[in-house]
Amino acid sequence: MKVLLTSFGTRGDIQPFVGLGRGLRAAGHQPTFCGPPDYAAWLEREGIPFVPSGEAYETLLPKLDAAPPRVFAALREQVAHQFAALDGLVEEADVVLSGSLELATATLAEQHGTPRRSVMFSPCVVPAPANVMPLMAGKGIPRFLFGLTWWLSDTGVRHSLLRPVLAERKRRGLPLRVGRATAFFLGEETWIPFPASLAAVEDPVTPVRAFGPWLLDEPEAELPTEVARFLDAGPPPVYLGTPRMTSPGWSPRRRGGRACER
Numbered sequence: 001m002k003v004l005l006t007s008f009g010t011r012g013d014i015q016p017f018v019g020l021g022r023g024l025r026a027a028g029h030q031p032t033f034c035g036p037p038d039y040a041a042w043l044e045r046e047g048i049p050f051v052p053s054g055e056a057y058e059t060l061l062p063k064l065d066a067a068p069p070r071v072f073a074a075l076r077e078q079v080a081h082q083f084a085a086l087d088g089l090v091e092e093a094d095v096v097l098s099g100s101l102e103l104a105t106a107t108l109a110e111q112h113g114t115p116r117r118s119v120m121f122s123p124c125v126v127p128a129p130a131n132v133m134p135l136m137a138g139k140g141i142p143r144f145l146f147g148l149t150w151w152l153s154d155t156g157v158r159h160s161l162l163r164p165v166l167a168e169r170k171r172r173g174l175p176l177r178v179g180r181a182t183a184f185f186l187g188e189e190t191w192i193p194f195p196a197s198l199a200a201v202e203d204p205v206t207p208v209r210a211f212g213p214w215l216l217d218e219p220e221a222e223l224p225t226e227v228a229r230f231l232d233a234g235p236p237p238v239y240l241g242t243p244r245m246t247s248p249g250w251s252p253r254r255r256g257g258r259a260c261e262r
Contacts, residue, residue: 004089006034007099007119008078009057014039016121016193017099019216021048032093034085036060053085054078072160079103079164090114097191103161106185107169118186119193123201123208126190127154127182130202150182150205157181180205 003024005017014035021031025048033043037052044050054060055078063074082104090096090108096116098105109116124131129147136149158181166176178184186206192199199210223231231237 004093009100013100016214054081127205
């Protein structure tokens with residue numbers, strides 16, 4: 001099968017697709033990846049055909065560390081680039097897997113009749129009334145208002161990111177009534193490459209299917225001497241940490257900082 005993989009984001013949004021691409025290729029399939037141009041060398045080293053789209057994510061990331069109107073404006077600029085890069089790829093593919101901040105394949109897959117699945121890498125980012133929308137400060141919000149945070153997010157998406165997509169759909173002669181914006185971009189089913197025991201999502205906007213993690217096995221690097229000495233000195237330690245994403249101008253006092261720390 002010709003499998004189109006596409007995702008736009010940080011390394012964490014790309015690496016699971018690289019691991020999946022390795023597995024697909026080993027199984028005899030033909031993966032192609034479309035994403036920001038700064039990942040070209042990495043994909044080429046993996047032997048996975050790469051098609052660049054839009055500006056480098058390293059350049060885009062500082063624009064996303066801003067107020068929501070500026071974030072949406074920066075993302076809207078990427079829509080035309082994504083449609084141009086992905087149109088022929090979706091038409092030729094047997095199946096499409098779409099990840100973070102990819103906004104064109106929901107329309108292109110519909111036009112070309114290509115099966116498509118959206119991919120999210122954590123259950124907490126799946127729209128569902130049981131979760132609070134991660135980019136909103138959730139501390140102190142009553143549980144019965146969690147659904148409202150997703151409604152507000154959906155409203156923002158409809159009045160910003162969906163507009164250029166609807167213009168493209170009009171140009172292509174596709175229906176302009178697409179229902180709820182979030183559900184439209186997620187599509188028929190959302191895949192989560194996450195341990196199934198932790199991936200349950202209560203009442204999601206679209207059906208969710210959990211898989212095991214798409215890991216990218218790398219050769220083990222030699223540990224620094226002081227780390228190896230610490231590990232050898234006693235019982236194996238247990239480390240618990242929180243993921244964190246930073247960008248120029250990031251501050252833990254800002255809403256984005258709090259969301260990342262959670």
